[in-house]
Amino acid sequence: MSRRSWSVLSVLAVVIMLVTACSPVPATQAPAAAPAAATPVTLTWAFWGSPEEAVSHKAVADAFMKEHPEIKVETWNEPWDNYFTKIQALWASGDPKAVPDIAFLWPTPKYAAEGVLENLDPYIQKSGYDLNDYWGGLLESAKYKGSVYGLPRDNEINVLYFNKDLFDKAGVKYPDENWTWDDLLAAAEKLTVKDASGKVTQYALAMEGGKYSKWVNQNGGAILDDYVNPSKCLLSTPESIAAVKFFSDMMNNGYAMRDADLSQAGGDQAVFLSGQAAMIIQNTSRVSSFNAAKMNYDVAVVPIPAGGKRWNPAGGAAWVMSAKSDNKDAAWTFLSWLQGKDGGEKLYTERGEIFPALQSVANSSVFMTDQPPANKKGIVAEAAASGVGGFGYFPEWDELDSSVIGPAMQKIWAGEADPAQALPELCKLADQFLKDKGFPKQ
Amino acid sequence: MPTTSAAQSTSPPRRNPFRWRPDQQWEAYLFILPSLLGFLVFVFIAVGASLGISFLDWGLTGPRGFVGLANYRELLRDPVFWRVARNTAFYIITIVPLQLALGLTIAVGLNQAIRGTEAFRLIYFLPVVTTIVAGAIVFRLLLARNGPLADAVTGLGQLLGIPLSLPDLLGSTRNSKVSVVLLTLWKNTGFTMVVYLAALQGVPQELIDAAHVDGANAWQRFRNVTVPMISSTTFFLFILQTIGAFQLFAEPFVMTRGGPAQSSEPVVQYIYDNAFRFTRMGKASAIAWFLFIFIFGFTLLQNIMQRRWVYYETE
Numbered sequence: 001m002s003r004r005s006w007s008v009l010s011v012l013a014v015v016i017m018l019v020t021a022c023s024p025v026p027a028t029q030a031p032a033a034a035p036a037a038a039t040p041v042t043l044t045w046a047f048w049g050s051p052e053e054a055v056s057h058k059a060v061a062d063a064f065m066k067e068h069p070e071i072k073v074e075t076w077n078e079p080w081d082n083y084f085t086k087i088q089a090l091w092a093s094g095d096p097k098a099v100p101d102i103a104f105l106w107p108t109p110k111y112a113a114e115g116v117l118e119n120l121d122p123y124i125q126k127s128g129y130d131l132n133d134y135w136g137g138l139l140e141s142a143k144y145k146g147s148v149y150g151l152p153r154d155n156e157i158n159v160l161y162f163n164k165d166l167f168d169k170a171g172v173k174y175p176d177e178n179w180t181w182d183d184l185l186a187a188a189e190k191l192t193v194k195d196a197s198g199k200v201t202q203y204a205l206a207m208e209g210g211k212y213s214k215w216v217n218q219n220g221g222a223i224l225d226d227y228v229n230p231s232k233c234l235l236s237t238p239e240s241i242a243a244v245k246f247f248s249d250m251m252n253n254g255y256a257m258r259d260a261d262l263s264q265a266g267g268d269q270a271v272f273l274s275g276q277a278a279m280i281i282q283n284t285s286r287v288s289s290f291n292a293a294k295m296n297y298d299v300a301v302v303p304i305p306a307g308g309k310r311w312n313p314a315g316g317a318a319w320v321m322s323a324k325s326d327n328k329d330a331a332w333t334f335l336s337w338l339q340g341k342d343g344g345e346k347l348y349t350e351r352g353e354i355f356p357a358l359q360s361v362a363n364s365s366v367f368m369t370d371q372p373p374a375n376k377k378g379i380v381a382e383a384a385a386s387g388v389g390g391f392g393y394f395p396e397w398d399e400l401d402s403s404v405i406g407p408a409m410q411k412i413w414a415g416e417a418d419p420a421q422a423l424p425e426l427c428k429l430a431d432q433f434l435k436d437k438g439f440p441k442q
Numbered sequence: 443m444p445t446t447s448a449a450q451s452t453s454p455p456r457r458n459p460f461r462w463r464p465d466q467q468w469e470a471y472l473f474i475l476p477s478l479l480g481f482l483v484f485v486f487i488a489v490g491a492s493l494g495i496s497f498l499d500w501g502l503t504g505p506r507g508f509v510g511l512a513n514y515r516e517l518l519r520d521p522v523f524w525r526v527a528r529n530t531a532f533y534i535i536t537i538v539p540l541q542l543a544l545g546l547t548i549a550v551g552l553n554q555a556i557r558g559t560e561a562f563r564l565i566y567f568l569p570v571v572t573t574i575v576a577g578a579i580v581f582r583l584l585l586a587r588n589g590p591l592a593d594a595v596t597g598l599g600q601l602l603g604i605p606l607s608l609p610d611l612l613g614s615t616r617n618s619k620v621s622v623v624l625l626t627l628w629k630n631t632g633f634t635m636v637v638y639l640a641a642l643q644g645v646p647q648e649l650i651d652a653a654h655v656d657g658a659n660a661w662q663r664f665r666n667v668t669v670p671m672i673s674s675t676t677f678f679l680f681i682l683q684t685i686g687a688f689q690l691f692a693e694p695f696v697m698t699r700g701g702p703a704q705s706s707e708p709v710v711q712y713i714y715d716n717a718f719r720f721t722r723m724g725k726a727s728a729i730a731w732f733l734f735i736f737i738f739g740f741t742l743l744q745n746i747m748q749r750r751w752v753y754y755e756t757e
Contacts, residue, residue: 260613264586407703
């Protein structure tokens with residue numbers, strides 16, 4: 001053979017090796033014997049989270065498999081940043097073997113609209129599952145066209161955390177359920193510390209700008225006229241403007257950290273732990289880290305304006321069932337156990353990871369422990385005020401919020417725009433957005 | 443490229459690269475086959491598919507409907523698209539000239555026969571091989587309103603007895619782009635410097651000596667000998683950095699997430715948001731093709747313009 005032919009052959013050999021290495025191995029094994037009667041059904045369970053969080057989910061899966069040996073649960077997890085992209089890629093592949101049967105998801109309506117989720121109504125009716133145990137407004141976030149497509153695991157209860165040491169140092173009375181916005185401002189003035197150059201070294205309050213809907217709804221304002229099928233933006237009403245102004249004035253006065261500064265400083269957890277902020281307003285997910293740091297703190301309901309009402313944005317990520325699942329009955333067994341008061345809800349609450357979506361679990365000894373914070377009643381009081389109004393339940397909400405509402409709000413938090421002017425302009429754009437997307441829909 | 447004189451004499455003045463010539467070493471194609479397959483599947487087909495997707499209304503999983511040019515029409519009236527397009531234009535206008543000027547300045551400095559130039563070359567090149575995410579996080583801490591840089595400026599003011607303070611670089615819509623430009627310059631100038639350094643060393647010493655003899659001073663020698671001699675490098679870097687600035691993504695994404703109020707968000711991040719946050723693959727593809735047309739047009743224009751100012755030694 002010539003030298004040339006040898007080189008051709010060797011290249012071909014390399015290519016063939018590469019190609020075969022990539023292709024699936026031919027079925028050399030004999031087909032498995034017919035499954036024995038005792039072989040459990042296998043479910044794939046998807047959730048996001050760090051390796052530590054995955055440990056907790058796996059413990060929950062083990063507890064379920066102990067009770068239900070006929071069902072085997074395999075877990076699939078990815079960090080939050082990649083989770084949604086990867087799970088959508090799995091759905092797009094359309095392979096029922098690859099698609100997780102049960103998945104943790106947010107926001108449910110968007111995915112329900114795409115047709116990848118199973119309507120849970122028939123399963124709920126057949127099994128008599130109790131939906132009345134959920135906090136008010138919470139199930140709305142998991143509904144699409146009136147049907148339930150997911151069962152929320154937790155409820156986001158935003159409460160006021162306060163650092164007792166800093167309150168004592170400033171000689172300020174601890175906040176209680178009678179506090180109004182005026183009391184908050186009076187306390188904020190005493191809790192804000194500035195150095196000689198006027199730089200704030202201790203803020204009274206740190207709260208993410210994105211949580212502004214708390215103030216708006218407390219004051220009788222609203223973001224939209226309808227959160228499922230909106231036709232109009234309501235952030236330009238006097239009540240909404242006054243609420244946004246209350247929050248932005250606190251930032252402009254140096255009482256509250258500006259939104260951008262807060263995220264540059266590592267978020268409310270970091271600034272509360274370091275004592276840079278005397279109060280934060282956040283959901284209950286912070287409790288475990290403050291307890292681990294042995295902080296001297298407690299929680300209280302968030303102060304309301306005089307004549308206003310207590311309000312909390314009902315919402316929490318939900319467990320959903322894939323429309324492509326090949327074991328839907330087993331998937332429902334697992335789903336209803338996860339969301340049962342003796343199953344997953346109890347375990348997650350015991351581990352201090354969630355504020356439960358079920359009222360019965362929150363009012364039981366599982367939640368009412370002697371661990372800090374002492375004022376668990378305050379958390380339940382906020383939970384009882386849960387309602388719609390924090391965000392939209394239609395698929396286009398994410399786009400409306402991040403490309404129209406969010407940017408205008410960020411200008412206000414940066415102190416570059418006056419709410420009285422910026423909010424009517426924002427509503428004009430939001431109304432145009434809704435009109436372009438065909439809202440209100442019939 | 444070194445070619446033998448025999449090959450030069452037999453090769454026709456104009457060759458058609460696509461004509462099949464049996465005398466050619468066709469086995470070469472076998473050698474590039476693996477990477478050619480990879481290119482076809484992961485780049486060529488994907489790029490072609492994105493053109494098709496740009497005419498669809500498709501949410502990655504749901505039904506896909508043909509909407510014609512609706513995605514492109516929506517872009518024209520989308521205020522966010524124009525906002526991010528202006529941001530990207532700002533990045534191109536600032537980053538490209540500053541990077542070339544800085545890179546050339548440092549390269550000229552390091553081209554001198556002085557001690558320690560190797561160490562400086564290494565230091566200036568280090569950011570290029572540093573992970574951009576790590577760099578962006580450090581910049582974020584450094585430039586924060588109450589960060590060390592702000593403290594240093596305030597402290598300097600107190601020393602001098604004048605009120606000095608650093609403007610808010612990350613939290614204000616006016617300055618957030620400046621922070622991104624600073625990070626990008628820090629990250630990429632080392633690359634520009636290294637390429638310029640190589641070009642400077644290729645400038646024939648006899649030309650400079652001749653200019654010296656003719657009485658040209660240092661600036662005149664630099665301006666009229668060195669700069670024209672390295673103009674092909676400038677052209678190469680100009681095209682490369684312009685395309686890089688068009689495609690800017692990681693720097694603002696990590697440092698500011700495009701905020702506040704989308705004031706630092708580049709076009710590529712808007713593509714990402716549309717594709718993976720709003721799952722609007724059609725609109726995302728349309729923006730990507732808009733961007734491609736701009737880059738292509740710009741590069742074409744530069745290729746035509748280069749005849750006026752780029753000098754090639756081989757001509």
